[in-house]
Amino acid sequence: MILIEGIAASPGIAIGKTLLKKEENIEINKENITENEIENELEKLHSALDDAKESLEELRQDTAEKLGDEKAEIFAAHLMILDDPEVIPAFENKIKDDKLNAAAAVKSVVDQYAAMFAAMDDEYLRERGSDIKDVGMRVIKNLLGVNTISDQIEDNVVIIAEDLTPSDTAQLDTDKVLAFLTKEGSRTSHSAIMARSLGIPAVVGLGTELLEKAENGIEIIVDGNSGKIYFEPDQTTLDDYKVKLADYEAELERLLSYKDQKAASKDGYEVEVVGNMGNLADVDPILENGGEGVGLFRSEFLYMDRDQLPTEEEQFEVYKEVAEKMGERPVVIRTLDVGGDKDIPYLDFPAEMNPFLGYRAIRVCLERDDIFKPQLRALLRASNYGNLKIMFPMISSVRELLAAKSKLAEVKTELEKEGHKFNQNIEVGMMIEIPxxxxxxxxxxxxxxxxxxxxxxxxxxxxxxxxTNEKIAKMHTPYHPAVLRLIKQTISAAHEAGIWVGMCGEAAGDELLLPFLLGAGLDEFSMSAVSILKIKEILSQWEKSEAESEVAEILALSTVAEVKDYLTKLKK
Incomplete structure (x- = not known):
């Protein structure tokens, strides 16, 4: 038996057989074709392109149904590549001018584009290089009759890969795939977030040892709760985990009893347990898991994978739909948060050495009325249909906050003059994400x-x-004493001013951290839908006064290890 530990990215337990997703070493005939064979190769090329378009369109529709339009847009982008006026003629010219067969022609062009994009500093453009490689490989496989990993999947498998893109994850058949493991990644990587959306266990950031130890078809245990995986487990471990798996499945069933219960501590102290959403498809899972509202609506999905800004009307319809669906439940919508790791090409942001510290979020919006005002107008108009709240991201100074509020006041005046109805007393908040x-x-x-x-x-x-840096991702932890002190300081300042305070980062759904957050006085916990019921249960096991008594002890600890150990001992 071999035990490896990584980052627990999506909860759950799986016992199955391994299936390695490796970079295919596809042999392509590089011999030149004759003049007489050119037309035949061109026909093969266009047939393979048509097949690729058909499969991508099916994948786009399936993903939209399962995970929402935002996560399906990656396939719309892949379809655009197959209609690109430069890419397809480049394939054809390689066949006609260089006398390459269709597969060799596609590979030659794709390698050329991929190398060009890989050399660029801009992260978005580097990702486009990966998209071109994905699309090119799809066409080549069609030409050579090579099966995809989807064709290889049998029942009850655990996918093992160097990394999985969002498109890879979206294609997983969750009736057959029990879990996935990756060498790279973090809890906040896109593949991890997708795994939680799909409801399958995942452990990421396992390092080179994963691929060194992994073989196809061997028995494996995946513990997405602890981050542990066991290759070829011994009988004792296997028996233990069969019991754990049965207990986990029973627990999921039992947790449903909390769906309609108000989130509250054992002694009746009520808080809100709400969900984070990145697209419209996330609304139903939040409600199905007993979410009491939306604590973070990431509005940037409306701006991505398109070639121009969404109109005020487009935004209004989306915000209105969510407001109506959630009824009286609160919906906190964050204004556009782009820049950093979320680039939007048509906004033409300058290249930056440190994009996370650069021109992003509220800094962009305060300079771009063409972006900010239509969004504020749409939000205010939609506030007439539900309990919407507006939240500004990346605020680092009172000046920025006042400027954002001034812009909101300006928009309110415009809407009043135009006769639009909206909630005059709409709540306005801000993110605390900068020390x-x-x-x-x-x-x-x-x-x-x-x-x-x-x-x-x-x-x-x-x-x-x-x-997102694999080498140091494990240092990104909510258990750092400095982080806990900042959280407590924020909560205290909010309550002293008479306002409520929530948390919408991953830490809000952290089971170990819950007693500290409850004791510190957090009013709202916003998390992935899959975490809601468990957090409700843990809340019901703690008395507020009991949790409060632990806060000083926790804040007195000096290391991450001490904090984690202390919180682990508090676990009920």
């Missing part, structure tokens, strides 16, 4: 109705760790 904001939280709290702590970025900026 500077924590240090002046007492001043900021006077200007808003609520705070929401974005722990993903707050941790990144506090401990200077890029959570």
């Amino acid at each position: 500077a904001a924590v240090m002046i939280a007492d001043h900021l709290a006077k200007e808003v109705d609520f705070f929401s702590i974005g722990t993903n970025d707050l941790i990144q900026y506090t401990v200077a760790v890029d959570r």
Whole structure:
């Protein structure tokens, strides 16, 4: 038996057989064709292109149904490549001018484009290089009759890969795939988020040892709760995990009893447990898991994978739909948060050495009325149809906050003159994700109705760790004493000013951290839908006063290990 530990990215337990997803070493005949064979190869090329378009369109529709339009847009982008006026003629010219067969022609052009994009500094353009490689490989496989990994999947398999793109993850048949493991990745990587959306266990960031130890078809246990995986487990371990798996499945069934219960501590202290959403498809899972609202609506999905800004009317329809679907439940919508790792090509942002510290989020919106005002207008108009709240991201100073509020006031005046109805008293809040904001939280709290702590970025900026960097991703942890002190300071400043405070980063759904957050006075916990029921249950097992008594002890600890060990011992 071999035990390897990685990052627990999506909860659950799986016992199955391994299936390795490796880079295919496809043999392509490089011999030149004759003049008489050119037309035949061109016909093969266009037939393979048509097949690729058909399969991509099916995949796009299937993904939209399962995971929503945003996650399906990657396949729309792949379809655009197959209609590109430069790419297809390049394939044809390789056949006609260089006398390459269709497969060799596609590979030659794809390698050329991929190398060109890979050399670019812009992250979005580098990703386009990966898209071209994906599309090219799809066409080549069609030409050579090579099966895809989907064709290889049998029942009860665990996928093992160097990494999985969102498109890879979206294609997994969850009736057959029990879990997946990757060498790279973090809990906040796109593949991890997709796994939680699909409801399958995942462990990521397992390092080179994963691929060194992995073989096809061997028995494996995946513990997505602890991050442990066992290759060829011994009988004792296997028996233990069969019991754990049965217990876990029974627990999921049992947790449904909390669906319609109000989130509250054992002694009746009520909080809100709500969901994070990145597209419209996330609304139903939040409601199905007993979510009491939406604590973070990531509006940037409306702006991505398109070639121009969404109109006010397009945005209004989406915000209105969510507001109506959630009824009286609160829906906190974050204004556009782009830049950093979320580039939008048509906005033509300048290349930056440190994009996470650069021109992003509120800094962009305050300079671009053409972006900010249509969104604010759409949000205000939609507020007439439900309990919407507006939240500004990346605020680092009172000046920025006042400027954002001033722009909102300006839009309110315009809408009143035009005769539009909206909630005049709509709540306005801000993200706490920069240490500077924590240090002046007492001043900021006077200007808003609520705070929401974005722990993903707050941790990144506090401990200077890029959570997408495989080598240091494990240092990105909510258990760092400095992070816990910043959280407590934020909550105290908010309550002293008489406003409520929520948390919408991954830490809000962290079971170990819950007693600290409850004791510190957090009012709202916003998380992935799959975590809601479990958090409700844990809340019901703690008395507020009991949790409060632990806060000082936790804040006195000096290392991540001490904090994690202390919280583990508190687990009920």
